[in-house]
Amino acid sequence: MKETQHKLKRYLVFLLGLFVNSLGVALITKADLGTSPISSIPYVLSLSFPFSLGQFTIFFSILLIVLQLVILGRNFKAEHLLQIPISLVFGYFIDLCMLLLFFVQPAAYVLKILYLLVGCIVLGIGVYMEVLANVIMLPGESFVRAVVFRWKTEFGVTKVAFDVSMAVIAGVLGIVLTGHLNGVREGTVIAALLVGFIARLIGKKLSFLPEMLFDAAPAETKQAPQPTAEEPICIAVGRQFGSGGHDIAKKLADRLGFAFYDEELIQMAAGTTGYQPEFIAKTEEKMSHSLLYDLVSEMYSYSDQYQPPKDNIFEAEVKSIREAAQKNSVIVGRCADWVLRNNPRCVRVFLHAPLDYRIRTVMQREHLTDEKAARHHIQQTDKQRADNYRYYTRTIWGASANYHLCIDTSLGEDYVENLILGLVDRIKADPAKK
Numbered sequence: 001m002k003e004t005q006h007k008l009k010r011y012l013v014f015l016l017g018l019f020v021n022s023l024g025v026a027l028i029t030k031a032d033l034g035t036s037p038i039s040s041i042p043y044v045l046s047l048s049f050p051f052s053l054g055q056f057t058i059f060f061s062i063l064l065i066v067l068q069l070v071i072l073g074r075n076f077k078a079e080h081l082l083q084i085p086i087s088l089v090f091g092y093f094i095d096l097c098m099l100l101l102f103f104v105q106p107a108a109y110v111l112k113i114l115y116l117l118v119g120c121i122v123l124g125i126g127v128y129m130e131v132l133a134n135v136i137m138l139p140g141e142s143f144v145r146a147v148v149f150r151w152k153t154e155f156g157v158t159k160v161a162f163d164v165s166m167a168v169i170a171g172v173l174g175i176v177l178t179g180h181l182n183g184v185r186e187g188t189v190i191a192a193l194l195v196g197f198i199a200r201l202i203g204k205k206l207s208f209l210p211e212m213l214f215d216a217a218p219a220e221t222k223q224a225p226q227p228t229a230e231e232p233i234c235i236a237v238g239r240q241f242g243s244g245g246h247d248i249a250k251k252l253a254d255r256l257g258f259a260f261y262d263e264e265l266i267q268m269a270a271g272t273t274g275y276q277p278e279f280i281a282k283t284e285e286k287m288s289h290s291l292l293y294d295l296v297s298e299m300y301s302y303s304d305q306y307q308p309p310k311d312n313i314f315e316a317e318v319k320s321i322r323e324a325a326q327k328n329s330v331i332v333g334r335c336a337d338w339v340l341r342n343n344p345r346c347v348r349v350f351l352h353a354p355l356d357y358r359i360r361t362v363m364q365r366e367h368l369t370d371e372k373a374a375r376h377h378i379q380q381t382d383k384q385r386a387d388n389y390r391y392y393t394r395t396i397w398g399a400s401a402n403y404h405l406c407i408d409t410s411l412g413e414d415y416v417e418n419l420i421l422g423l424v425d426r427i428k429a430d431p432a433k434k
Contacts, residue, residue, distance in 0.1 A: 006214050010133045013213065017129025018086070021138075022093035024123025024195075029053065030104040031116035033187030036123065036195065037163035038140040039094075040170035044183035047174075054095030061087035064139035068146040075149065083139050090138065116187045123191070124198025131199070132209060154309075163192055204394075231345050233424060234258075234325040236336035238350040238398065241381040242358030242365075243409045245351040246332055252417055253330040256424070261324045262332040268320035273312050280313050314392055333385070337402055338393040347423050348403045357410040 029035045035043045042056035051059075065083050069076045106112045130138070137145065144159050167188050174182035235252060239245020246262060253260035263281075270277045314335075321339045324331055325346060337348040353361075355378065362374045389397035400406045404423055407416050 007135075009213060010135045013129055014133035014135050015089070017126050017133060018090055019093050019097075019126075020129060021123060021126030022090060023097045024119050024121075024126050025053075025094055026097035026101050027104070027115055027119030027122055028187060028191055029098070029119075030101050031106065031112045031119060031187055033112050033116050034183060034185035034191075035188060036191040037166045037188055040167050040184055040188055041173065044170045044174045044177070047183055048177040052095050053098060054091040054093070057094055058087050058091035061090070061139040064143045068139070068143055071146045071150045079136070080142065082136050083142060086136060087139055112187075116190060117194075120191055120194040121198055124195045125202060127195060127199040128202045128206075131203070132213075167192070232326060232328045233345045233347065233427060234328070234340065234343070235330045235347045235349060235420065235424065236340055237330065237332050238337055238348075238403070239333065240352045240358065240398070241378050241385070242362040243351045243353040244361060244413065245409070248351060248409065248413055248416055249330050249332045251413070252420060255417070255421070256328065256330075258328040258330050259324065260330050260332075261321075265317050265320050265324070265331070265334060268323070269313055269316040272316045272319065273309075275309065275313065279309075283310055283313055335389055335393055338389070338395065341402075345427060347405075347420065347427065349420055349423075350398055350400075350403045350406045351409050351416065352398065352406065353408055353410045 025036060025039050029043060039057065042060050043053055045056045046053045068080060104115060106115055144162050147153060147158050148155050167184055171181055171184040174184060237245055237249040250260055266277050266280045269280050317334050318339050321331055321334065321336045325340055325343060340346040358378055359371055359374045362368065362378055363371065368374045386397040395402060405419060407419060409416050
């Protein structure tokens, strides 16, 4: 009974999301600066033939469903046929919204941009609601999924190629039918850039909604059982670049007889993601700009089954960190302190040092003679780690509230190690306290 209620909730959320999606398409179209890439072909055709945008959307959706059948063959499942009634509803919703917005006829360019941006926000909300419902994809996204399944392509690249193809075909159709570019303008590009970004941003800000609506609580938020003295202890070490955090963590593991995880997590992630270890090493813990990353990765917002490679790597490393924490271990970096924040047997430590100390360390370790180059390398690496940490945890990297100990390693490695060992002994003696 409860499962039926949850499924009904999901379909209601999806239906509401479908209407919001339609409202967004209508607003973008009414802005008269082009329309979203997926709607561009139906829109261009509706300008030259006696059928509405919603009707051409239905025709185009049916074509995409037929193409999915051809691409998937025996892998085309009966549940995919649900796209047909969904397409009918979506098409009629679009026509309804176009009628409801009859008064939207902006003449000034500024107003057109305003309606376009509002439409992108509304469409982004609709996309998020569809993914949140997690019951079925619209034909456009389902077609991309079929291509990915059939030819093992990368989802984000395929989605970009699909959207570009739709806009190009629409542009060609406009020229053929009317003699000039019609229905594809700057609004098409803006919608392509913004909608997925908005959907991803909403998904991050409202990450609590699945639990609230569908009782889908993330595993890490569940109440941890009361620890016992026999349970393993792990030490999660965050570190500034050049502070010597890796070496101190390795010595701690050796002194305690604990397993040590740093580059080892790369190998574990490679085994579960299929990515080469070299690719993971270049990608992990590096976030040059979270806003730019969201824009690059926005195409994944349309699917709950596919994620950007960096997100896949992070999730694989999260899984590896939790697996490593099931035995006595020392884990370096990769947001391990945040991943294991609810583990009462995890000692969370952040190692830092004055910049001059770290410059000397990096120059000696990497055989650099240019102090300016070492300083730049340190600052760039720390910024990438901080941005990566903030993006995935929504907290501040190195903030004392996230750790049991924040220690200046320039005080001496032996002193730092002994402080951490004292905390480990404390938890061993009284596992219920941190």
